[in-house]
Amino acid sequence: MVKVLKRAFFERPTLEVAPELLGKEIILKQSKKKYKLGIIVEVEAYTHDDPACHAARGKTPRNEVMFGRGGFSYVYFIYGMYYCLNFVTEKADIPGAVLIRALEVCDEDDIRVASGPGKLCNYLKVTKEHNKIDCCNKDSSLIVVDNNYYKDKQFSIIQTNRIGISKAADYPWRWYIKESKAVSKILS
Template structure:
């Protein structure tokens, strides 16, 4: 059994509304570390994510709007889902004012709710491996392109603010060939559930 686990019965923070995301992506990102993300009641604590801004070439929005990334150019507080390398889905939360086309990529969760469902979907038991990567967590939470464009404060998504202050660490984003020097990866200090150590 994984250590450093939060019980599902532990009190959740206040629900996060769309207005939460109408700020700089670099304000939203650290504030999401320690928050709880659920999809149809399944999910856990956000322990790792990356920020993307339209002014840097690693962002999908860098070259302007396309049918694929149109959600990023809309209002904040909506879901942007895309297929990575044609293999797995990735979930992003759109931030900043409409037209900014900035977002945070959710990279890892500490499972707390619906763990048996996650284990079944992922075909493994190890809780530390269930959501330790963007493709792993979307498989564990059954996230597909069907969620693209949906609001973050309505079913099937539920987001809850962290109930207490946490220590956030930063580092370089993972797996990029552009804008590799930007320390825009955020994580929960000493978490065993991140995709890669900081």
Template sequence: MIVAPDRRPLTRDFFDRPVLDVAPELLGRTLVRRTPQGPIELRITEVEAYNGSSDPGSHAYRGRTARNASMFGPPGHAYVYFIYGMWFSLNLVCNKEDTASGVLLRAGEVLTGTEQAAERRPKARNTRELAKGPARLATALDIDRSLDGTDICSTDPDQPLTVLHGHPAKAAEVLNGPRTGISGEGAVHPWRFWIDGDPTVSPYRAHVPRKRRSRAA
């Protein structure tokens, strides 16, 4: 018998815990993005944990800024940032206020709103690629800085972002390893979590230093 996914929003208490407890338990949950064109629902298949001021890989490592202020807020809110001057990424804030912990949503399977997501991701070769990577996920779901600070635990039916209980992944299905593209001390932490064998999970890429352009003599 197929059991329908649980449609209740995750509570504040779910996110008000250490980020390394929250991150793997987000796998299999349902992210809902409500847009003027209709809702898009996504099953979360890959995440990364960032542990605030104690984590060299975190945006909060050097303290609060205008850019990362939402990370220092209460749990259960969105932190959206702009990267490389081109892409947005979505994080979910965890733990106590001022700890600045968060989970980056790296990939997922689009369940509903596929046509809408595909219009935003015309280069995707198939539905598996629509949200295969954090920038692709944000693009497919029309996520930008206007959603920074959104309360994802709200029961308001018009709230633009919500995370539902869904079908949480079983512990035996979850793998973990180093985070993608992190350099220095933060590269050793095995804080990337994904559902084993899921085709929407993005490929792992180690950090590659950017080459500086040589100046003409």
């Protein structure tokens, strides 16, 4: 039984949603019978009053989806070669999103094939075509479900600083699962 995360899960304060996404499972449908799965083990939060947020200086064609309802995907292209996957949070007109930074995969030889925001999109084959998908609709090609490997296990969450940004670098808005070997980078 697949339990797709509901709109109400995403339409809450970004800082509450972000850590709760840890341990949830992303399912991406690549074709009729082909799926890619991954458990979220690392996230970062970006809010409306956050200088590092793409939506900080108003609505643009790129960040438009962040101003809509929660539960939609926000995918953007960066550094000329990578895509990043986010889930929109908060109710309509309040921009906010959670960047998915790492997934743990079970059916691959390399447990770190999706350990980084660019690598995970490469693994799932996420592109700009996956922007603005309603992930609360069970028929969508991209959904987040509550069934997962960590669900019935004891796991601890580490909260620390975000990675790779210059603005508001001191905000402790990155969370990851301590026990996972697929976390992108452990700061010491």
